[in-house]
Structures are given as structure tokens and as C-alpha cells.
Amino acid sequence: MTQLFLPRIIAKQRKKKDFCSCEEEPLIEGDENQEILKRCPPPPLHLLLGVANHVWKQLEIKFPALKDFQKRLRLEKATYQGKSKFEGNAINKILRNLDTLRDMLPIDLLPFCDTFETLRKFRKSCCGKKLEQDALLVIKEFEVNMFILHEVFNVSYTN
Numbered sequence: 685m686t687q688l689f690l691p692r693i694i695a696k697q698r699k700k701k702d703f704c705s706c707e708e709e710p711l712i713e714g715d716e717n718q719e720i721l722k723r724c725p726p727p728p729l730h731l732l733l734g735v736a737n738h739v740w741k742q743l744e745i746k747f748p749a750l751k752d753f754q755k756r757l758r759l760e761k762a763t764y765q766g767k768s769k770f771e772g773n774a775i776n777k778i779l780r781n782l783d784t785l786r787d788m789l790p791i792d793l794l795p796f797c798d799t800f801e802t803l804r805k806f807r808k809s810c811c812g813k814k815l816e817q818d819a820l821l822v823i824k825e826f827e828v829n830m831f832i833l834h835e836v837f838n839v840s841y842t843n
Contacts, residue, residue, distance in 0.1 A: 728811040729772060735830075736778070736803055737769045742839045743796045753788060757781055779804040795836060799829040 710716075714723045744750050753759075757777055761768035770778070778785070779800060786797045802825050809816040810823070833839035 728806075732803060732807055732811060733769070733772060733775060736775045736800070739796060739799055739803075739833065739839065740770065740778070742833070742837065743793065746796075746837065747789065747793055749788070753781075753785060756784075776807075779807065795829065795832050799826070799833055802826040802829050 712720065712724050740750075759770065759774045759777060761774070762771050763769075782797060782800055782804065785800070786794065789797055802822065805818075805822045806826055809819045816822075830839070830841045834841055
């Protein structure tokens with residue numbers, strides 16, 4: 685029985701080699717040289733949640749007293765795929781209480797608060813039904829803030 689299917693399997697393997705390991709036609713059409721994220725960007729909410737949770741996790745490492753802020757706001761993390769993360773409502777609550785966060789952080793950790801402030805602006809400019817006119821400026825400001833976190837605190841990011 686195996687001998688019947690072996691030639692077909694070998695042919696498929698050869699085909700994959702010539703087409704970057706793809707066996708079937710792509711589901712998302714477009715210029716093959718264009719990045720997939722340009723053709724099918726993730727929804728802004730997912731970007732906001734991912735970045736906010738990543739920055740928060742790094743801030744927790746640098747400032748363990750952040751747990752007091754979490755308790756004061758009654759912020760609960762949900763567990764997904766074995767990792768505890770904030771959901772949208774908790775992130776929104778953090779972004780609404782940045783003044784309180786800024787007051788409790790040591791001065792050397794204020795760049796984290798600046799980054800959250802930019803995320804708040806991102807939510808307003810990019811996460812509505814309509815893209816605001818200042819969206820590109822907000823994204824650029826966010827890039828600068830993430831670069832500062834990377835350089836000063838070694839917070840990882842991808843471009």
C-alpha cells in the first residue's frame with residue numbers, strides 16, 4: 685500500500701522545494717513580493733493588546749510594586765495558552781488611569797508611562813470605525829517610545 689502513495693508524496697516534496705514549501709495556492713491573493721501584513725493587517729485591538737501586555741510585563745519586572753496598582757484598579761488577567769494577560773477592558777482601565785500610574789512610578793521608569801500614553805492615543809486614532817488624521821503621527825510617536833524602552837530598558841520589539 686505504501687508503494688502506491690510513495691511516488692505522489694515524493695512529487696509533492698519536490699514541488700514544495702520549488703515553491704518555498706507551499707503545496708497549495710495562497711488563500712490571500714496579491715503581489716507575492718509584498719509582506720503578508722501589508723495585505724492582511726491584524727485588527728488594531730490585537731495590536732493594542734499584544735503591545736500593552738508586553739510593555740506591562742516588562743514594567744512588572746522592573747517595578748514589582750505595580751501589583752498595588754493592579755489591586756487598586758481590580759485588574760484581572762485571563763489565562764490564554766498558559767500565559768496570563770490582560771483583556772481589552774483591563775487594558776482600557778490602565779489607559780484611563782495613566783495619571784495614577786505616573787504618580788506611583790519612579791522617575792527613571794516614566795518612559796513606560798509615556799509608551800502607555802501613546803497607546804492610549806493609538807486606541808483613539810486607530811481603533812475606531814474611522815482612521816483619524818493624526819494616526820501616522822501617533823504611530824511614529826509610538827515607534828520613538830518603543831525605541832527608548834528598547835535602548836534604555838532592553839524591551840524587545842519587532843519592526
